[in-house]
Amino acid sequence: MDLVPVTHLTAIDYAVMAMYFVFVLGIGFALRRSTKSSSDFFQSGRSLPPWVTGLAFLSANLGAQEVIGMGASGAKYGIATAHFYWIGAIPAMVFVALFMMPFYYGSRARSVPEYLKLRFDEKTRTLNAISFALMTIFSSGISMYAMGKLFNLLLGWSFDVSVLVSAVIVLAYVFAGGLTSAIYNEVLQFFMIAFGFAPLVFLGLKSVGGWAGLTARLTEAAATKGLAPGAYTHAWQGMTSAATNPLGVEWFGLVMGLGFVLSFGYWCTDFLVVQRAMAADSMIAARRTPLIAAVPKMLFPFLVILPGMIALALTGAAGGIIPAKLGANGQPLLDAAGKVVMDFDLATPMLLIKLFPEGMLGLGLTALLASFMSGMAGNVTAFNTVWTYDIYQSHIKKNASDEHYLWMGRAATVGGNLLSIAAAYVAGAFNNIMEVLQLVFAFVNAPLFATFALGMFWKRTTGHGAFWGLASGMSGAMLHHGFTLPNGSVPGIKGGFFGLLHTYPSEMAQTFWTAIVAFMTCVVVSILISLATQPRPDSELKGLVYSLTEKPQDRDIPFFKKPSVFAAAVLAATVLLNIIFL
Amino acid sequence: MSAEGSLDLRLPIGGLFTVLGVMLAGYGLATGSNTEMYAKSAGININLIWGVVMIVTGAIFLMLAKRGAAAK
Numbered sequence: 001m002d003l004v005p006v007t008h009l010t011a012i013d014y015a016v017m018a019m020y021f022v023f024v025l026g027i028g029f030a031l032r033r034s035t036k037s038s039s040d041f042f043q044s045g046r047s048l049p050p051w052v053t054g055l056a057f058l059s060a061n062l063g064a065q066e067v068i069g070m071g072a073s074g075a076k077y078g079i080a081t082a083h084f085y086w087i088g089a090i091p092a093m094v095f096v097a098l099f100m101m102p103f104y105y106g107s108r109a110r111s112v113p114e115y116l117k118l119r120f121d122e123k124t125r126t127l128n129a130i131s132f133a134l135m136t137i138f139s140s141g142i143s144m145y146a147m148g149k150l151f152n153l154l155l156g157w158s159f160d161v162s163v164l165v166s167a168v169i170v171l172a173y174v175f176a177g178g179l180t181s182a183i184y185n186e187v188l189q190f191f192m193i194a195f196g197f198a199p200l201v202f203l204g205l206k207s208v209g210g211w212a213g214l215t216a217r218l219t220e221a222a223a224t225k226g227l228a229p230g231a232y233t234h235a236w237q238g239m240t241s242a243a244t245n246p247l248g249v250e251w252f253g254l255v256m257g258l259g260f261v262l263s264f265g266y267w268c269t270d271f272l273v274v275q276r277a278m279a280a281d282s283m284i285a286a287r288r289t290p291l292i293a294a295v296p297k298m299l300f301p302f303l304v305i306l307p308g309m310i311a312l313a314l315t316g317a318a319g320g321i322i323p324a325k326l327g328a329n330g331q332p333l334l335d336a337a338g339k340v341v342m343d344f345d346l347a348t349p350m351l352l353i354k355l356f357p358e359g360m361l362g363l364g365l366t367a368l369l370a371s372f373m374s375g376m377a378g379n380v381t382a383f384n385t386v387w388t389y390d391i392y393q394s395h396i397k398k399n400a401s402d403e404h405y406l407w408m409g410r411a412a413t414v415g416g417n418l419l420s421i422a423a424a425y426v427a428g429a430f431n432n433i434m435e436v437l438q439l440v441f442a443f444v445n446a447p448l449f450a451t452f453a454l455g456m457f458w459k460r461t462t463g464h465g466a467f468w469g470l471a472s473g474m475s476g477a478m479l480h481h482g483f484t485l486p487n488g489s490v491p492g493i494k495g496g497f498f499g500l501l502h503t504y505p506s507e508m509a510q511t512f513w514t515a516i517v518a519f520m521t522c523v524v525v526s527i528l529i530s531l532a533t534q535p536r537p538d539s540e541l542k543g544l545v546y547s548l549t550e551k552p553q554d555r556d557i558p559f560f561k562k563p564s565v566f567a568a569a570v571l572a573a574t575v576l577l578n579i580i581f582l
Numbered sequence: 583m584s585a586e587g588s589l590d591l592r593l594p595i596g597g598l599f600t601v602l603g604v605m606l607a608g609y610g611l612a613t614g615s616n617t618e619m620y621a622k623s624a625g626i627n628i629n630l631i632w633g634v635v636m637i638v639t640g641a642i643f644l645m646l647a648k649r650g651a652a653a654k
Contacts, residue, residue: 012605012609015605016602016605016606019598019601019602019605020598020602023594023597023598026594027589027594030589030594031588031589034588034589047588052591180588184589184591184594187591187595188591188594188595188598191595191599191639195599195632195635195636195639199628199632203623203624203626203628206624206626207624354622355622355623355624356622356623356628357613357619357620357622357623357628357629358609358619359605359606359609359610359613359629360606360623360628360629360632363602363606363632
């Protein structure tokens with residue numbers, strides 16, 4: 001790691017960065033005194049207003065993966081990347097708000113695994129809690145690793161120092177103020193990202209000659225890659241067949257795999273985001289949380305995907321903003337056709353360095369740093385809650401005092417941070433282990449939404465049905481992956497390790513279909529086993545199942561403030577965006 | 583934790599944005615004549631412009647926080 005850094009910062013940039021951290025730590029310190037019970041620490045005492053939980057709901061997911069990854073996909077696939085928002089996230093966010101939040105918030109469960117315990121049984125909860133806890137540690141480690149590597153490359157910062165310093169800062173404010181501190185900092189980070197990236201898009205569009213200039217340049221770029229002229233600037237062109245769009249997926253796989261299974265699975269069952277809504281101060285606030293998050297989410301493609309597209313437009317055949325990917329020998333990698341492979345992950349950071357003068361550069365890089373750190377903090381707060389309530393309290397020490405669980409929460413925060421640092425170093429040392437783990441987690445997550453949907457909307461679903469449905473869904477995902485391969489890949493981590501029955505046109509298509517198979521397997525097995533086992537009496541399922549729960553009556557709320565009206569407006573705006581970028 | 587006892591989030595957001603805005607706008611004023619430095623940003627003094635935008639945003643948050651406190 002002795003590369004020459006891409007740029008260096010000046011005093012004003014460091015001053016901007018330092019000022020941000022003063023406020024971050026200040027928030028933790030100010031909240032320390034009001035964090036007295038375990039409910040304060042893990043659930044923010046269920047006392048936060050909806051605009052705060054809403055922006056945190058969005059921001060908890062706005063880690064490195066979002067900002068860097070969406071820029072990379074923007075450079076790779078163009079505006080079609082917005083499908084992750086307009087087909088993926090938004091419908092799922094509306095669904096969780098209207099149909100699932102009443103059970104999460106109304107059941108008074110303290111975590112998503114705890115809902116599974118109330119609805120089904122201990123074994124289903126434990127399966128979910130353990131896989132979720134491992135996943136949070138692993139994601140926060142990946143986030144740290146990516147940050148250390150990126151800032152080493154851009155600014156020449158030492159990897160060890162950036163990992164340790166960021167871990168210490170996250171530890172300090174989560175330890176002091178618990179979930180509230182993490183949520184407050186997530187909201188602060190949301191505004192940093194918005195205000196750091198809006199001028200980037202503005203300057204970027206200015207230098208390519210506006211949207212018209214961008215379209216013209218990307219039409220040229222599409223031609224050199226043999227794609228349809230509008231491939232980068234139209235979201236739905238060529239979606240009837242996998243061969244004619246840059247994603248390599250046909251519309252059915254996209255809508256079902258991404259739009260339905262994967263996105264609903266993430267936004268409706270992932271405790272990391274749901275925890276934010278559960279911290280809201282009332283049922284109506286909890287239901288509004290994902291809807292409030294959906295409004296900026298809908299517009300985020302313009303902030304995070306456009307920089308990647310602009311970077312691509314400014315990169316010609318002779319090179320430009322996006323650098324070449326380097327092989328182990330330090331030479332640029334070439335693809336099968338002998339063309340240089342671009343390192344898309346650097347599209348957004350490089351554009352930032354290219355367009356921002358000192359001063360603004362400090363703001364932009366601070367926004368990037370903020371997104372890495374709040375990604376870590378989100379994972380750490382979800383981890384300490386699941387560890388303390390779903391693993392420690394339910395299996396290790398049942399009837400301890402509240403003070404003891406508060407203490408355990410703080411201890412788990414320290415432990416979670418140490419484990420994340422360890423995961424960051426493992427990621428650096430053994431790239432393959434991380435890829436394998438990522439794959440395993442994809443299998444674990446794929447069937448989750450089926451279990452929750454059946455549990456909430458079909459009262460006949462039993463604990464055994466849920467548990468074995470989940471387990472077989474995970475196996476189904478693994479089998480599907482093991483018997484298929486994306487075009488042009490060799491058997492191994494990419495699939496095909498059990499044999500080869502089918503070849504997909506792209507990795508994305510394979511991923512979406514793995515999710516569809518896992519979901520269907522889980523549904524079928526859960527239904528069959530539920531029908532063969534003893535259901536729980538209706539009286540035990542009140543508040544946990546749709547048909548046995550009183551519907552929220554919004555009669556005394558003015559028409560325009562009703563969650564259902566809000567949701568309809570969000571969906572209409574999303575349809576409109578899809579039509580504009582058809 | 584009661585809502586009154588804790589920190590109003592609009593205060594630190596407003597505070598941070600105002601301080602950062604003043605820093606950037608001040609730096610933009612001081613470097614305004616340096617055309618070479620702003621060649622990167624398409625000839626626009628983005629520090630000054632964005633600094634002012636951030637000051638205004640920060641002030642709005644501080645005002646909302648003050649009104650919220652007065653309403654209690």
